[in-house]
Amino acid sequence: MLSVRDLTVSVGPATAPVDIVAGVSFGLAKGEILGLVGESGCGKSMTSLAVMGLLPQPGPRVRVGEVLLEGCDVTQLQPWQRVEAGHGRMAMIFQEPMTSLNPVRRIGDQIAEAVRVHEGISGAAALSRACELLELVRMPDPRMQLSAYPHQLSGGQRQRVMIAIALACRPQVLVADEPTTALDVTIQVQILGLLRELCNRLDMAILFITHDMGVVAQLADRVAVMYAGRIVETAAVDELFGKPRHHYTRGLMDCMPSRNSGARRLPTISGQPPVPGTVAAGCVFALRCAAVRDVCRVATPPRMEVSRGHEVLCAFPLGGGELP
Amino acid sequence: MTLLAASVIIFAFIHIVPGDPIYVLLGDTATPDQIDALRHQLGLDQPIILQYLNWAGHVLEGDLGRSIFFQAPVLSVIADGAETSTLLATMTMIWVAVIGVPIGMIAAVRHGTWLDQGLSGAAMLMASIPTFWVGLYLILIFAAWLGWFPSSGYPSIFEGGVVNLRYLVLPSLALAAPNAALILRLTRASMLDVSREDYVRTARAKGIRPWQVVRRHIWRNALLAVVSAFGFTFAALLSEAVVTETVFALPGIGRLVVQSILRRDYPVIQGVILVIVVVYLLVNLMVDLSYRLLDPRVELQ
Numbered sequence: 001m002l003s004v005r006d007l008t009v010s011v012g013p014a015t016a017p018v019d020i021v022a023g024v025s026f027g028l029a030k031g032e033i034l035g036l037v038g039e040s041g042c043g044k045s046m047t048s049l050a051v052m053g054l055l056p057q058p059g060p061r062v063r064v065g066e067v068l069l070e071g072c073d074v075t076q077l078q079p080w081q082r083v084e085a086g087h088g089r090m091a092m093i094f095q096e097p098m099t100s101l102n103p104v105r106r107i108g109d110q111i112a113e114a115v116r117v118h119e120g121i122s123g124a125a126a127l128s129r130a131c132e133l134l135e136l137v138r139m140p141d142p143r144m145q146l147s148a149y150p151h152q153l154s155g156g157q158r159q160r161v162m163i164a165i166a167l168a169c170r171p172q173v174l175v176a177d178e179p180t181t182a183l184d185v186t187i188q189v190q191i192l193g194l195l196r197e198l199c200n201r202l203d204m205a206i207l208f209i210t211h212d213m214g215v216v217a218q219l220a221d222r223v224a225v226m227y228a229g230r231i232v233e234t235a236a237v238d239e240l241f242g243k244p245r246h247h248y249t250r251g252l253m254d255c256m257p258s259r260n261s262g263a264r265r266l267p268t269i270s271g272q273p274p275v276p277g278t279v280a281a282g283c284v285f286a287l288r289c290a291a292v293r294d295v296c297r298v299a300t301p302p303r304m305e306v307s308r309g310h311e312v313l314c315a316f317p318l319g320g321g322e323l324p
Numbered sequence: 325m326t327l328l329a330a331s332v333i334i335f336a337f338i339h340i341v342p343g344d345p346i347y348v349l350l351g352d353t354a355t356p357d358q359i360d361a362l363r364h365q366l367g368l369d370q371p372i373i374l375q376y377l378n379w380a381g382h383v384l385e386g387d388l389g390r391s392i393f394f395q396a397p398v399l400s401v402i403a404d405g406a407e408t409s410t411l412l413a414t415m416t417m418i419w420v421a422v423i424g425v426p427i428g429m430i431a432a433v434r435h436g437t438w439l440d441q442g443l444s445g446a447a448m449l450m451a452s453i454p455t456f457w458v459g460l461y462l463i464l465i466f467a468a469w470l471g472w473f474p475s476s477g478y479p480s481i482f483e484g485g486v487v488n489l490r491y492l493v494l495p496s497l498a499l500a501a502p503n504a505a506l507i508l509r510l511t512r513a514s515m516l517d518v519s520r521e522d523y524v525r526t527a528r529a530k531g532i533r534p535w536q537v538v539r540r541h542i543w544r545n546a547l548l549a550v551v552s553a554f555g556f557t558f559a560a561l562l563s564e565a566v567v568t569e570t571v572f573a574l575p576g577i578g579r580l581v582v583q584s585i586l587r588r589d590y591p592v593i594q595g596v597i598l599v600i601v602v603v604y605l606l607v608n609l610m611v612d613l614s615y616r617l618l619d620p621r622v623e624l625q
Contacts, residue, residue, distance in 0.1 A: 054529055056520075058436070083531035092529045099522040102541050104548075104619055113540065116528040165530060193545045
């Protein structure tokens with residue numbers, strides 16, 4: 001459905017570009033939820049914006065790589081250009097439902113606007129489709145809400161409106177950039193449940209970006225762990241949580257509080273992620289890795305398939321599989 | 325409340341300024357008896373507090389008093405100048421809106437290009453040039469050389485018809501120049517601010533065309549900041565009008581107030597300033613009301 005190959009997003013002058021996303025590749029199958037996890041600043045949001053063609057301008061740009069939507073190259077295309085080229089069936093929802101809707105326009109208008117673009121209908125027909133979309137996202141009293149303004153809705157309701165807007169293009173791929181981070185835990189559960197349900201019902205693939213391992217475990221089918229602009233490990237969700245192979249993934253899991261961790265102090269990964277552009281050679285995680293060896297500091301680690309569908313970017317992954 | 329404060333301040337300041345209307349009226353040759361008689365007749369021999377209360381009482385009844393110089397009711401003196409000033413202010417605000425807002429939008433949409441830099445630079449220049457200087461050059465070019473517009477004076481449209489509005493073209497342009505430049509820069513800055521908002525990204529994500537994003541999502545939101553600036557612009561205009569009306573010899577309220585100050589015509593000064601304060605308050609009330617139309621988050625109490 002969606003295939004991203006060697007995506008590299010850079011900032012700075014063309015002569016000395018600094019890569020904030022470096023050679024990211026992943027695929028997304030029909031109806032699949034891929035969780036893209038990583039800490040703040042690891043490039044996961046930039047990846048999602050680059051896939052959507054929404055990188056802020058002027059600013060970061062896609063230097064290398066391609067984004068294929070159903071086999072069609074949509075790299076570098078902004079959403080409106082994608083719609084014109086006939087590849088409009090990809091949508092995005094964002095982290096901040098409070099600021100992501102235009103405060104001076106009615107909800108119905110804002111949904112109908114997206115409907116008009118993708119369905120070529122207008123006026124009352126677009127509004128009634130907007131109402132259907134609100135029903136689809138389980139908005140209470142959808143007909144009334146069409147004429148409401150964003151400030152009259154709660155955060156969770158606004159995120160539902162954002163999802164309704166995204167669904168207007170009947171998306172095959174939904175990019176969700178931390179859609180529940182700004183919400184209460186109870187609302188978060190509702191929205192995650194809704195996304196899962198829509199994914200099944202509409203056969204829609206979701207690229208779910210988050211920093212929350214717990215959310216990933218609950219929602220995703222597959223997980224890609226990002227660190228310093230690279231995907232360091234990819235696996236099916238059970239496999240990844242059961243048998244993490246990258247030292248960073250392992251570190252992240254150790255940081256997660258669990259019911260039996262009691263009052264114990266949680267372990268942390270020491271140090272800070274590298275500033276983009278400062279790692280000249282070797283593994284980006286070498287500075288913080290507990291199992292670092294000399295070769296890690298000089299040689300770029302290989303991408304290894306340690307088992308079927310489980311890739312890791314490490315020369316000495318956990319649980320063996322070392323290079324001969 | 326604002327009106328009360330304003331009226332006290334006006335009254336106090338006028339009487340602090342040295343000078344006496346009696347000498348202006350009677351000249352140097354008046355005898356002390358004549359002076360005393362006139363002073364008593366005008367009520368200027370009373371304590372200042374009583375003078376104020378007396379004046380304020382009449383104002384509440386709709387009577388602004390009599391002009392010492394013109395020997396006529398202040399209200400009719402002001403009414404004579406009001407036509408010119410109202411038309412001048414209206415034309416100026418129209419120029420400010422039709423020049424400042426669209427050009428500011430163009431500069432913002434073409435943000436970072438030579439066009440934007442050129443327009444912003446020109447705006448900076450216009451905002452820094454004094455109104456009287458712009459006025460003199462407009463007269464030089466469009467009145468003296470090209471002869472397209474008259475250079476001074478203003479016969480009423482009620483006597484000569486609407487064509488007389490041409491007398492106000494140059495003065496209103498001179499008055500509009502610095503204000504349009506400010507509105508231009510504000511519109512541009514406000515559009516750029518709004519274009520970085522999350523909801524603009526949402527709009528782009530929907531797949532609507534860039535200029536539709538500007539029209540539907542950036543423009544109206546950016547206008548909110550600009551509308552409130554119109555209130556301030558209007559205030560600036562009131563003081564700048566004094567200079568412009570002098571340069572173009574227009575029989576407006578600005579010139580009236582300057583001349584009345586020179587003549588120490590207290591009732592006229594007080595009356596004019598009171599009218600200006602009222603107009604200013606009304607304009608700002610209108611600005612607040614228009615907010616209600618533009619922004620659904622503002623609820624009327």
